[in-house]
Amino acid sequence: MTGFSVNIDWEAIYNQPWVSSSGGAGVKATAEYWSSRAEGFARKAHHPKNRQNSEQLLDRFVWSKSETVLDIGAGPGSYAVPLAKRVGSVTALDVSAGMLDQLQQWARVEGVSNITTITDSWLGVPEEQVSGFDTLICFNALGCAALLEDGTCHMGRALAKMAGAARRGFTLVPLADLPVDRPMLQALEMPFTASRRERVALLFHIMVKAGLLPDVEILARPFFWAFESLEEGVELLAARIGIQDDGHRRSLLLKYLETQVEKVDSTLILQYPVHQALFKWQKEE
Numbered sequence: 001m002t003g004f005s006v007n008i009d010w011e012a013i014y015n016q017p018w019v020s021s022s023g024g025a026g027v028k029a030t031a032e033y034w035s036s037r038a039e040g041f042a043r044k045a046h047h048p049k050n051r052q053n054s055e056q057l058l059d060r061f062v063w064s065k066s067e068t069v070l071d072i073g074a075g076p077g078s079y080a081v082p083l084a085k086r087v088g089s090v091t092a093l094d095v096s097a098g099m100l101d102q103l104q105q106w107a108r109v110e111g112v113s114n115i116t117t118i119t120d121s122w123l124g125v126p127e128e129q130v131s132g133f134d135t136l137i138c139f140n141a142l143g144c145a146a147l148l149e150d151g152t153c154h155m156g157r158a159l160a161k162m163a164g165a166a167r168r169g170f171t172l173v174p175l176a177d178l179p180v181d182r183p184m185l186q187a188l189e190m191p192f193t194a195s196r197r198e199r200v201a202l203l204f205h206i207m208v209k210a211g212l213l214p215d216v217e218i219l220a221r222p223f224f225w226a227f228e229s230l231e232e233g234v235e236l237l238a239a240r241i242g243i244q245d246d247g248h249r250r251s252l253l254l255k256y257l258e259t260q261v262e263k264v265d266s267t268l269i270l271q272y273p274v275h276q277a278l279f280k281w282q283k284e285e
Contacts, residue, residue, distance in 0.1 A: 035098025073141020
């Protein structure tokens with residue numbers, strides 16, 4: 001039987017601008033960027049409605065009270081804080097000290113004491129600091145995890161480091177859609193793009209070519225925003241979509257939020273479904 005081989009550089013395709021810029025706001029890898037947004041992200045992450053969403057995702061997996069977990073791109077603790085209540089210990093890695101400060105504050109509020117933090121990037125942290133964990137997770141942060149300080153993406157290198165660091169395996173949950181829904185894009189007079197979904201397919205190919213065969217599942221999950229004011233909502237979403245300097249679309253965004261947000265106590269809530277991809281890879285026995 002003749003062997004079949006296709007020599008395609010999937011990672012080069014993944015890194016093309018039409019793919020890597022599909023989030024609209026471009027690369028946002030600096031610690032300063034994330035630290036400046038840490039308080040707002042923490043308010044969103046730990047709001048009871050969003051916590052419920054996080055818990056539902058964690059419910060999909062079997063956790064052990066003796067398990068050690070490394071959370072890559074942990075942010076303000078969206079998953080690290082509730083996960084720490086289910087496992088032996090969590091180490092939270094993030095490039096932003098501000099995000100990790102918020103994580104530690106929320107951990108104290110909830111009486112969680114089995115979380116340690118590492119302030120570094122995934123590709124920059126020494127391997128000896130992140131080796132030997134039972135499980136690695138990277139939820140909603142894979143793009144940042146694969147970035148170097150110069151903004152270049154090295155997905156294959158990031159995945160290989162994860163495979164080497166985990167004793168049992170790792171789980172990735174990147175977005176398969178833009179973090180905005182179609183009605184919002186329509187209101188902003190912007191087209192829907194499928195490039196995020198294409199990126200999920202490319203990620204699968206990158207993993208297979210690296211010798212990593214993951215289980216893949218597409219999930220429909222709520223995407224959640226929490227604002228103190230409509231003006232804050234416009235600032236956050238405009239930055240996420242990439243329309244910070246577009247006065248016309250910012251005004252359209254404000255009109256959209258005025259009709260769509262729900263006020264819960266003193267917080268404005270915006271929630272809608274998006275698709276995410278769940279990649280689960282386990283080491284062979």
